[in-house]
Structure formats: C-alpha cells, structure tokens
Amino acid sequence: EKFDQACQQYANHDAVVSMHQNKRLTYRELQAQVNAFACSLLKLGLRKGDRLAIWSPNCVEWTITQFAAFKAGIILVNLNPAYKSNELEYVLNKVSCKGLVIGSQFKTTNYQAILTHIAPELPHAVNKVLFSECLPYLKHVIKIDQQEHPGIHRFDDLLVTPSQKQLDELASISNELQFDETINIQFTSGTTGNPKGTMLTHNNILNNGYFVGEAIHLTPQDRVCISVPLFHCFGMVMGNLACLTHGSTMVYPAAAFNPLDTLKTIQREKCTAAYGVPTMFIAMLEQESFDEFDLSSLRTGIMAGSPCPREIMQRVMERMHMSDITICYGMTETAPVSAQTHTDDSIECRVGTVGRVHPHLEIKIVDEQGKVVPRGSLGELCVRGYSVMLGYWEDEDKTKEVVDVAKWMHTGDIAEMDEQGFVKIKGRIKDIVIRGGENLFPKEIEDFLY
Known part of the structure; x- marks a missing residue:
C-alpha cells in the first residue's frame, strides 16, 4: 500500500539513481517495473509466503526485487554478496528458498559459477526449472545480466508488461497481506555456529x-x-x-x-x-x-x-x-x-x-x-x-x-x-x-x- 501511495504521490520524481549502471527511474517507472517483476514471479509459481533470495551487490534490480517481493507477499531473503558456496548452500536450504536472484560477476566473485558448483544440474534445467540434489527447494534462478545462460531466467525478460488480469491478481494478493506477517529474512552472522x-x-x-x-x-x-x-x-x-x-x-x-x-x-x-x-x-x-x-x-x-x-x-x-x-x-x-x-x-x-x-x-x-x-x-x-x-x-x-x-x-x-x-x-x-x-x-x- 505504502509503495503504491508513494509512487502515485511522487510519480515524476526520481526514485532510484544507480551511478555505476547509469540508470535512473522515477517513482512511476519504478512502480511499473516492480509490478512487472512481481507478476512474473507469480507466473513462475512463487506464492505468498515462499522465499525468494537475492545475492547481489547494490543495483537497481536489488530494489525492484525488494519491492516486488513485498507486494506479492513473497518473503525476501537477503544474502551477503561475500558468501562462499558453503554459506550459500546452508542459507538457501535453511529457509527453503524457491527462487534466487543473482548478480553478474562482482570483483572476484562469480555468483553463477559458485551456484553451479553447488547445483551442477543448473545449466541442464528443463524449461529453466531446477531439480537439484544439494538445493532441493530451489526451482528458479534469475540473473541480472544482459547475456542468456542455460537454465537461468534473465532479469530483464521478467520485466515484460503484465496483463490487466495479472495486475488484478497481484492487487488482490497485496490487499490480503497482514502487517505482522514475515516479509523479510536477514541472516545475522553469529560469532559461533551457523548464521x-x-x-x-x-x-x-x-x-x-x-x-x-x-x-x-x-x-x-x-x-x-x-x-x-x-x-x-x-x-x-x-x-x-x-x-x-x-x-x-x-x-x-x-x-x-x-x-x-x-x-x-x-x-x-x-x-x-x-x-x-x-x-x-x-x-x-x-x-x-x-x-x-x-x-x-x-x-x-x-x-x-x-x-x-x-x-x-x-x-x-x-x-x-x-x-x-x-x-x-x-x-x-x-x-x-x-x-x-x-x-x-x-x-x-x-x-x-x-x-x-x-x-x-x-x-x-x-x-x-x-x-x-x-x-x-x-x-x-x-x-x-x-x-x-x-x-x-x-x-x-x-x-x-x-x-x-x-x-x-x-x-x-x-x-x-x-x-x-x-x-x-x-x-x-x-x-x-x-x-x-x-x-x-x-x-x-x-x-x-x-
């Protein structure tokens, strides 16, 4: 509700500016992309209460993912971009993540390579639906990248303009959300034991x-x-x-x-x-x-x-x-x-x-x-x-x-x-x-x- 109110109230005002990506979105443009991405997540089969993780450094897509998940009642799981494969595997399985948004290469970290090391089935996923032995809950991987990768959804492909029916479905889900429901999981790095x-x-x-x-x-x-x-x-x-x-x-x-x-x-x-x-x-x-x-x-x-x-x-x-x-x-x-x-x-x-x-x-x-x-x-x-x-x-x-x-x-x-x-x-x-x-x-x- 608050997101849509802000987008209407400040429609032509800059919402997000990402200098390193040379991207800027007004609140109206942000709303359109958030709605599109939220509808695509629902189309992939993610439902209210499912977990969607994001593993990426700062970018516009991070913010689109954040608000899209919140609107659809999907629980956003924040992952530290510095995670190694063992930490990634632990957290994805701990909260049974159904979807994962990954960044492209950052510094020495190749997110796709680390993920494929845990789930070698990824490039062979039929219709981009993953069945992995080590990540049994994970079904959809979305990459913030211009290139196509086998088994992986391209983030920009999920920003297609939704139909009115899809928007109505999203609105009805948003209207049912309760203020005291979990919408975000953040892992705290304990000094001892797992996060x-x-x-x-x-x-x-x-x-x-x-x-x-x-x-x-x-x-x-x-x-x-x-x-x-x-x-x-x-x-x-x-x-x-x-x-x-x-x-x-x-x-x-x-x-x-x-x-x-x-x-x-x-x-x-x-x-x-x-x-x-x-x-x-x-x-x-x-x-x-x-x-x-x-x-x-x-x-x-x-x-x-x-x-x-x-x-x-x-x-x-x-x-x-x-x-x-x-x-x-x-x-x-x-x-x-x-x-x-x-x-x-x-x-x-x-x-x-x-x-x-x-x-x-x-x-x-x-x-x-x-x-x-x-x-x-x-x-x-x-x-x-x-x-x-x-x-x-x-x-x-x-x-x-x-x-x-x-x-x-x-x-x-x-x-x-x-x-x-x-x-x-x-x-x-x-x-x-x-x-x-x-x-x-x-x-x-x-x-x-x-």
Missing part, C-alpha cells in the same frame, strides 16, 4: 524506515547517497524504506563502497544526505582529491555501525557540510534502529552517545538478575516495541535466548543511560577484557590508541 535467519515483518521494517527518515527530516527534495550494502538493514531499511516513506531519492554510487565514486556521486547528483560507517567517512576525507569536490549540497546523513572518534565527527560536520548528521544504534533483530541522535544534538552527544530511544519503542538497562539499574549505571540494553523481530527462522531455542516472555529483546550490549535519556554503548557482554581485575571495553582501548 541465524531474523524474521522481520512489514510492521518492523516499514515503520523503522519511516522513523529513521523522520529523524533526519527527509523530504521529497532530499537525495540520499546510499553507499552501504542493501543486503543489510542499513541499506534496505534505513536507506530504501526511509526514502520511500518520504518520497526522497535513493542514490547508489557503486556496486560496493568506493570513496572516490561516492564523492563524485554526491557532487554530480547534489545529494543532501550520505550514509556510512565511520571508516567510510574517513576514507572519503583522506582522498587526495577531496578538496576538489563540491559537497555543499549535503546537510545530513547517518553514521552507524561503530563508535565515531570526535575528530572524525568534527571533520564530517565541517568539511563535508553535514552539520545535521546523526548517529544510530541498532541491530538486525530490531529492524534495525532503536536509538538515534537528533540533528540538533551537541557534538558531545553525537560522539559519546547513540542518542535517545526511537519513537514508539522502549529501552531498559538491566543487571544480571534482570532488574532495571539506576541512571548512569551499567547493564545490558533491552529493547521492546514494534521493531522487535518475530524470531529466528525455525529456531525457537535461539529466539528464547534473546527475546523474553515480556517481548524484550536482550541485545547483548552493555550500556548506560543518563538523566536526559541519552544512551552510551560500552561494548558487547562477550567482548569485555579483564585487566588487573578491571573490566575494559574494546572502545576504551580503541579511543586510547586513536
């Missing part, structure tokens, strides 16, 4: 994207430079869904982060916001040609993923003109953001804290017995509200380890909250280093070294 499939609903991700966009005051005039991966919540939710819910433009500078491409894109597309982890901003600032770029269009953005040293924050705000940059804290299991700084918070708040709790969410900090600690005391950060995942796919035991009966998500992060409600993340419970009887957190050691 866990986080089940996220329309309610989780659409609202989180909206509130992230609200926090940085996005409008239809904004153009957001999304250098972070789409397979991750940072790109897909905080990027694509924040833009969609505000009629802003999603801008992809490259298939994967490249500091020079990002600077060129910000200048050429007059981006008003930029996303990244601190090391990305450092890489841009350290470019020899940095001063040659006009970044005066920038005003805001998001830095997340790890704490930011004060000196870097100062340089980003002054030299990149991002006076309204914000810091976010979150995790995949909370879709992802649960705390964020405001655009007018002091620089101390932006480097020393992760801001305050997001709207319509609750945060508490508890001791080892589960009791709430006083303000200014350390404990484990817990989050509750609309953004908490449904659970891990077919793993009730692991879900119960992190989400309690009262629906609090136990993050595993040690934090403290001050009198104003600002949250400081000290580190992971598992990462505490004990030195001379004192608890030290990696951040304290890193700050000292930096």
Whole structure:
C-alpha cells in the first residue's frame, strides 16, 4: 500500500539513481517495473509466503526485487554478496528458498559459477526449472545480466508488461497481506555456529524506515547517497524504506563502497544526505582529491555501525557540510534502529552517545538478575516495541535466548543511560577484557590508541 501511495504521490520524481549502471527511474517507472517483476514471479509459481533470495551487490534490480517481493507477499531473503558456496548452500536450504536472484560477476566473485558448483544440474534445467540434489527447494534462478545462460531466467525478460488480469491478481494478493506477517529474512552472522535467519515483518521494517527518515527530516527534495550494502538493514531499511516513506531519492554510487565514486556521486547528483560507517567517512576525507569536490549540497546523513572518534565527527560536520548528521544504534533483530541522535544534538552527544530511544519503542538497562539499574549505571540494553523481530527462522531455542516472555529483546550490549535519556554503548557482554581485575571495553582501548 505504502509503495503504491508513494509512487502515485511522487510519480515524476526520481526514485532510484544507480551511478555505476547509469540508470535512473522515477517513482512511476519504478512502480511499473516492480509490478512487472512481481507478476512474473507469480507466473513462475512463487506464492505468498515462499522465499525468494537475492545475492547481489547494490543495483537497481536489488530494489525492484525488494519491492516486488513485498507486494506479492513473497518473503525476501537477503544474502551477503561475500558468501562462499558453503554459506550459500546452508542459507538457501535453511529457509527453503524457491527462487534466487543473482548478480553478474562482482570483483572476484562469480555468483553463477559458485551456484553451479553447488547445483551442477543448473545449466541442464528443463524449461529453466531446477531439480537439484544439494538445493532441493530451489526451482528458479534469475540473473541480472544482459547475456542468456542455460537454465537461468534473465532479469530483464521478467520485466515484460503484465496483463490487466495479472495486475488484478497481484492487487488482490497485496490487499490480503497482514502487517505482522514475515516479509523479510536477514541472516545475522553469529560469532559461533551457523548464521541465524531474523524474521522481520512489514510492521518492523516499514515503520523503522519511516522513523529513521523522520529523524533526519527527509523530504521529497532530499537525495540520499546510499553507499552501504542493501543486503543489510542499513541499506534496505534505513536507506530504501526511509526514502520511500518520504518520497526522497535513493542514490547508489557503486556496486560496493568506493570513496572516490561516492564523492563524485554526491557532487554530480547534489545529494543532501550520505550514509556510512565511520571508516567510510574517513576514507572519503583522506582522498587526495577531496578538496576538489563540491559537497555543499549535503546537510545530513547517518553514521552507524561503530563508535565515531570526535575528530572524525568534527571533520564530517565541517568539511563535508553535514552539520545535521546523526548517529544510530541498532541491530538486525530490531529492524534495525532503536536509538538515534537528533540533528540538533551537541557534538558531545553525537560522539559519546547513540542518542535517545526511537519513537514508539522502549529501552531498559538491566543487571544480571534482570532488574532495571539506576541512571548512569551499567547493564545490558533491552529493547521492546514494534521493531522487535518475530524470531529466528525455525529456531525457537535461539529466539528464547534473546527475546523474553515480556517481548524484550536482550541485545547483548552493555550500556548506560543518563538523566536526559541519552544512551552510551560500552561494548558487547562477550567482548569485555579483564585487566588487573578491571573490566575494559574494546572502545576504551580503541579511543586510547586513536
């Protein structure tokens, strides 16, 4: 519903710009391609609740796949483009993927070759329907490529204009979707054991994207430079869904982060916001040609993923003109953001804290017995509200380890909250280093070294 509303409201406005592909789509054009791809998925036999994985770096087709799956009620499974064959096989079978969209070659990764190594039957698939011993659930492989490949559907061939009957069928499916149904599975890379499939609903991700966009005051005039991966919540939710819910433009500078491409894109597309982890901003600032770029269009953005040293924050705000940059804290299991700084918070708040709790969410900090600690005391950060995942796919035991009966998500992060409600993340419970009887957190050691 929200997708179609945005496409009607901002029809002639740029929706997606992909610099490395030299492609741009208005919201109206994006809607037409999303509808076409969704109808083709249904025609291939994918149904509401089936799983469709995407294994590709950032591109327009990633975004078309995202919204097409969401409209058809097909569960989108985000795969890390860096997966090796054993990880790919595990996740495709874990969630019984029926369809898979793959990118063409990227850097040294040949997606088709890796897939064919697991499923040698692929080039011989009759009528492009796969029957594989190692991937028994996978039936359709779709490749983002100009060339034809035996056994594989070409992405562009599935963008044919659908009939009115097909569009009506898609609309009736969309109308039946429930806000609390799983629509996205994102795998979290556990430090031990296999990755866990986080089940996220329309309610989780659409609202989180909206509130992230609200926090940085996005409008239809904004153009957001999304250098972070789409397979991750940072790109897909905080990027694509924040833009969609505000009629802003999603801008992809490259298939994967490249500091020079990002600077060129910000200048050429007059981006008003930029996303990244601190090391990305450092890489841009350290470019020899940095001063040659006009970044005066920038005003805001998001830095997340790890704490930011004060000196870097100062340089980003002054030299990149991002006076309204914000810091976010979150995790995949909370879709992802649960705390964020405001655009007018002091620089101390932006480097020393992760801001305050997001709207319509609750945060508490508890001791080892589960009791709430006083303000200014350390404990484990817990989050509750609309953004908490449904659970891990077919793993009730692991879900119960992190989400309690009262629906609090136990993050595993040690934090403290001050009198104003600002949250400081000290580190992971598992990462505490004990030195001379004192608890030290990696951040304290890193700050000292930096």
